């Protein structure tokens with residue numbers, strides 16, 4: 001495990017490496033950002049999305065919280081989303097969950113936690129109740145947790161599509177594409193989640209103008 005002093009030492013080494021490859025690296029980096037992606041992910045320390053996608057600084061505008069929740073009344077999230085969409089003009093919004101998510105497990109296990117954690121995870125418990133029958137058919141606990149992780153991402157995608165800022169963008173014809181991911185932390189791979197476009201369009205969740 002890294003200790004605190006290692007962090008600062010590693011930083012100096014990284015700066016040296018970057019400058020040895022490109023002496024203007026930081027000069028260029030400091031000129032401004034134009035990230036193509038807004039990434040909404042879990043706070044889990046094992047999910048540095050830049051590392052998993054071999055991306056350089058400047059690729060992802062990032063919002064993270066426990067179990068990658070999208071709440072329409074979360075000012076922090078809404079400000080991040082609005083800035084990403086309106087000011088930065090991101091081309092893609094990615095909501096990413098991951099297997100072995102402590103937030104999902106805690107919601108599922110229904111253990112007693114502080115009021116704050118319980119409140120935060122309540123929507124996941126709701127998703128589990130709503131999909132009780134589907135989850136019951138799975139053969140073991142791990143499969144149920146994995147499916148709940150995927151259902152959680154789908155639920156957050158629904159919230160994104162339903163936000164007025166996103167609906168207005170879609171109706172205007174110029175909008176970011178919206179994606180759901182699961183980071184399979186056991187193998188390192190990113191799995192794309194299928195969004196049921198036609199079903200969600202018929203239910204009015206996705207505006208009819210939206211094209212994949």
Ligand SMILES: [Zn+2]
Nearest residue numbers: 042044101102
């Ligand atoms: Zn997590």
